[in-house]
Amino acid sequence: MNWKRLYAASQIAGVVGGVSIGAAGFYAVIVVGVCRRLIGLSDNIALFAIGLPLFIVLLIVFVKYLPARLRKAGMLSDDPSKFGPWFKS
Template sequence: MNWQRLYAMLQTWFVISLASVFSAGFYTVIVVGICRKVIGLSDSISVFGIGLPFFIVLLVVLVKYLPKPLRKAGMLSDDPESFGPWFKP
């Protein structure tokens, strides 16, 4: 693997992981808020009992299924030539 492919792979994994962590955290905060306000659970049960497992499961699901929509949106690319002029020979 040359350094161009390594750079492309690292950039792809960075974008996927950052988007997954942000999305999972956002939805977890919403679920924990609903558990606290609507259902009336305590802080420790709603955060550690529901929020943490929900975050972990959602993170795994997003890491698995998020690359396809990100490629479709043009945020990910496997072609190293599209990463900038510094890759031109």
């Protein structure tokens, strides 16, 4: 086992997963709050009918597009092309 590959895999999964969950949760909470205050929806409808699907969609979008942006920003230190076929996009 190449420990450098294992480190790169855990770093990519941890950073991208954490940032994706945090950002998707943040935006979903903002949209749920706006729906509750401005539209007047009940808690259950706003949370489960709007917030949860929005969270899932945003999570998928962030997981797909964030690795390149985070690598460009310097938050992911290792380029996947260095580690062989495991990390090809």
